[in-house]
Amino acid sequence: MEIKLGHGIDTIQFGLTETQAVSALGVPDKIFFTDSENKRLQFNQLLIELTFEIDNDNRLGWIEVYNKSAALFGYQLIGKPMAEVLSIIKTELDSEPSVDDYGSFISVTFEKEWLELQFHFNNLTNINFGVLYSDNDQPIWPTTPQGCI
Numbered sequence: 001m002e003i004k005l006g007h008g009i010d011t012i013q014f015g016l017t018e019t020q021a022v023s024a025l026g027v028p029d030k031i032f033f034t035d036s037e038n039k040r041l042q043f044n045q046l047l048i049e050l051t052f053e054i055d056n057d058n059r060l061g062w063i064e065v066y067n068k069s070a071a072l073f074g075y076q077l078i079g080k081p082m083a084e085v086l087s088i089i090k091t092e093l094d095s096e097p098s099v100d101d102y103g104s105f106i107s108v109t110f111e112k113e114w115l116e117l118q119f120h121f122n123n124l125t126n127i128n129f130g131v132l133y134s135d136n137d138q139p140i141w142p143t144t145p146q147g148c149i
Contacts, residue, residue: 001070014131015141062130
């Protein structure tokens, strides 16, 4: 699995409808709604969650990845210590993250890239990322396939 910031993961591209995602991945193992009424599909085998955002015409706008085989910038980072992960990420990105301690986990967010890294017990447990937005707060849906649908 290859994470492509601003685009998606493998064959799943931001901007897809729920029907398109289910056609590509099969029936999800769990479907639920977030507090903000966005629809979330959970795929247990793939260890990913897809969020279809009500404010963006119910299109795919956020992906959460828990799969250790997922690669970001060519590195499999899930399960690695925070210092190692942040050292790698900071060489790839040109921005400083914000760090929030929620007690049971630490969230490191690169806002410009819509990338969030969550660490439990000092190790990366999930990589969350979303569609990028323009200066006027409109989603920038991928137009180049980048290996995606």
